[in-house]
Each structure stands twice: as C-alpha cells, then as structure tokens.
Amino acid sequence: SQQGEEDPQALSIQEGENATMNCSYKTSINNLQWYRQNSGRGLVHLILIRSNEREKHSGRLRVTLDTSKKSSSLLITASRAADTASYFCATGINQAGTALIFGKGTTLSVSS
Amino acid sequence: GAVVSQHPSRVICKSGTSVKIECRSLDFQATTMFWYRQFPKQSLMLMATSNEGSKATYEQGVEKDKFLINHASLTLSTLTVTSAHPEDSSFYICSAPGQGVQLFFGSGTQLSVL
Numbered sequence: 001s002q003q004g005e006e007d008p009q010a011l012s013i014q015e016g017e018n019a020t021m022n023c024s025y026k027t028s029i030n031n032l033q034w035y036r037q038n039s040g041r042g043l044v045h046l047i048l049i050r051s052n053e054r055e056k057h058s059g060r061l062r063v064t065l066d067t068s069k070k071s072s073s074l075l076i077t078a079s080r081a082a083d084t085a086s087y088f089c090a091t092g093i094n095q096a097g098t099a100l101i102f103g104k105g106t107t108l109s110v111s112s
Numbered sequence: 113g114a115v116v117s118q119h120p121s122r123v124i125c126k127s128g129t130s131v132k133i134e135c136r137s138l139d140f141q142a143t144t145m146f147w148y149r150q151f152p153k154q155s156l157m158l159m160a161t162s163n164e165g166s167k168a169t170y171e172q173g174v175e176k177d178k179f180l181i182n183h184a185s186l187t188l189s190t191l192t193v194t195s196a197h198p199e200d201s202s203f204y205i206c207s208a209p210g211q212g213v214q215l216f217f218g219s220g221t222q223l224s225v226l
Contacts, residue, residue: 033215042118042205042219043156088155098209099146102156 006089006103013110019076021106023089024069030097032065034074037086037105046074046087081112115139116208118218125196126226133191133221135162135206141186142208147179150203150220162189162206196225 006023013019025032034046049056049065049072056063062075076083086107090100115138125131135145143164148156160181161169168181178200180192189208193200205220 040203040220040222043207043217045215045217048214093158094161096144096209098144098207098215099158099161100156100207100215101158102148104155 006087006106008106009104010107011109013079013108015079015081015110015112017079017110019079019083019108019110021074021087021108023072023074023103025072025089025091025103026070027091029067029091031092032063032072033090033100034061034063034072035088035090035102037088039085043088076108079108079110081110084108084110116206116216116218118206118221120221121219122222122224124224124226127197128195130192130194131196131223133193133204133206133223135189135191135208135218137187137208137216140208140210142189143186145183145189145206145208146215147181147189147191148205148207150205152203156205159191162191164189193223196223198225201225 031048031050033048035043037043047058047063049063060077065072086105088105089103093099093101117136119134145162147159149159150156158171159174162181162183164183170176183189201224203220203222206218207215
C-alpha cells in the first residue's frame with residue numbers, strides 16, 4: 001500500500017482563503033516532500049522537510065512535520081486560482097530517499 | 113536548474129504494438145532514474161528503478177518482461193511497453209535525482225492504447 005495517505009481528497013475554496021492538506025505515512029522517514037501536479041502534466045517540487053525539522057516555509061507555503069504522529073501538513077495561504085492543481089506528499093523508500101512513494105493526493109480547486 | 117526531458121509527451125498506439133518512452137537528463141548525469149505510472153485521478157505508483165549499466169529493479173507486481181527498461185548511458189533511460197493493451201493506457205513519468213535529495217521529473221507521457 002502507499003506510504004502516504006492524504007486528506008482531504010478534494011478541496012474547493014475561494015481565492016484568498018487558505019488551503020490545508022494533510023498527509024500521513026507509515027514508516028520512519030529521512031524527509032518528506034510535497035509536489036504539485038497540474039492536470040495531466042509533470043510534477044513540480046514544492047518543498048522538502050527533513051525529519052529533524054518541524055516546520056518550513058517557502059513563500060505562501062508552510063509545511064509542518066510531526067514524526068511522532070507520522071503526519072505532515074501543507075498550508076497554502078492566500079490562495080489564487082493558479083494554485084488549482086493536485087498536491088501530493090511523498091517519502092523515499094530507498095536509502096538515498098530518491099525512490100518515492102506518493103500519497104493519494106489532494107485535488108485543490110480555487111475559484112475566483 | 114537541472115532538467116529532465118521526456119519524450120514523447122503523448123502517444124496513441126494499437127493494441128499489440130510496443131511503445132518506447134525516453135527520459136533524458138539534459139545537464140547532469142544520472143546513474144539512477146525512476147519510472148512511475150499514474151492512472152486517471154490516482155496517484156503516482158513507482159514502477160521501477162533504472163540503473164545505468166545494470167538491470168532495472170522492479171517494484172512488486174510490475175512485470176519486467178512487459179515493461180522493459182534500459183539505461184545505457186548516464187543521461188538516458190528508456191521504458192518500452194511491450195505488446196501494449198488498453199489496460200496499459202496510463203500516464204508514465206520519469207525522475208532523476210540531482211545533487212542531494214532533489215529530484216527532477218520529466219513532463220510525462222500519456223499513453224493511449226486502442
């Protein structure tokens with residue numbers, strides 16, 4: 001089964017609102033990554049948080065990691081219509097952390 | 113930044129034919145590349161690890177004779193879907209690790225088997 005499980009599966013919000021997506025995983029990790037995928041296209045790496053970090057920011061993105069609960073959250077603040085996409089968390093299953101297991105993803109729709 | 117080029121972006125083929133998908137690291141060398149498959153409205157599933165100069169490592173449930181992987185150079189890995197059937201229709205995407213843990217993904221290939 002997949003390493004990461006995300007909720008919600010789908011999220012619809014208005015522009016300007018914040019969007020929060022959650023991810024849970026099953027085994028110990030070295031890091032957790034978040035990716036974005038526009039419909040039918042490749043992946044864009046958003047942010048990586050290491051297992052010894054609790055929170056990380058990048059622009060309007062804020063990621064938290066709770067290793068005791070094996071969970072992470074991605075917060076997008078002040079969302080825009082252009083943020084509409086699917087978002088996936090991923091963890092590495094090999095030693096280098098480069099072979100990824102992806103969560104089921106959250107489809108975010110931001111309407112203007 | 114590092115770029116991974118994947119070709120073709122879309123392919124339509126008849127059932128029973130074979131399709132080759134290429135994944136190139138354009139400005140860096142990659143001894144390892146990864147192949148994923150994604151069905152509509154689903155997540156990406158790791159299929160195999162492509163190793164330069166040696167055999168690919170396949171994930172459980174992935175048929176190695178069905179999905180042939182060749183990694184003949186430090187910048188090119190190919191995935192050949194042999195004797196494709198409609199159930200092989202999917203989005204295939206590759207990735208290659210750059211320095212550190214950062215991964216670079218190709219833009220994907222949408223395969224449609226008629």
